[in-house]
Amino acid sequence: MTEKELLEKGYRKYRGEEVDVYFNTQICEHSGNCVRGNGEIFNLDRKPWILPDNASKEEVMRVIDTCPSGALQYIQKEG
Ligand code: SF4
Numbered sequence: 001m002t003e004k005e006l007l008e009k010g011y012r013k014y015r016g017e018e019v020d021v022y023f024n025t026q027i028c029e030h031s032g033n034c035v036r037g038n039g040e041i042f043n044l045d046r047k048p049w050i051l052p053d054n055a056s057k058e059e060v061m062r063v064i065d066t067c068p069s070g071a072l073q074y075i076q077k078e079g
Contacts, residue, residue, distance in 0.1 A: 022073040031067075
């Protein structure tokens with residue numbers, strides 16, 4: 001999906017240096033894979049709860065790929 005499509009579907013953007021993360025709370029099924037997968041990136045006790053720059057781009061993508069609902073998405077930046 002493009003950023004435009006994600007934002008139209010109600011995803012919120014969390015900006016990172018190399019990768020942007022998008023989250024849609026309506027779709028989240030609370031499996032907890034994200035916070036268990038990497039608590040530095042995903043921490044519900046913090047605002048913002050997603051900090052894409054707290055780990056490598058590869059790690060951000062790895063954890064998001066374990067999200068079962070599609071509530072988490074990412075778009076890599078060019079260059
Ligand atoms: S892994 Fe996906 S579905 Fe599970 S809690 Fe995180 S965002 Fe929600």
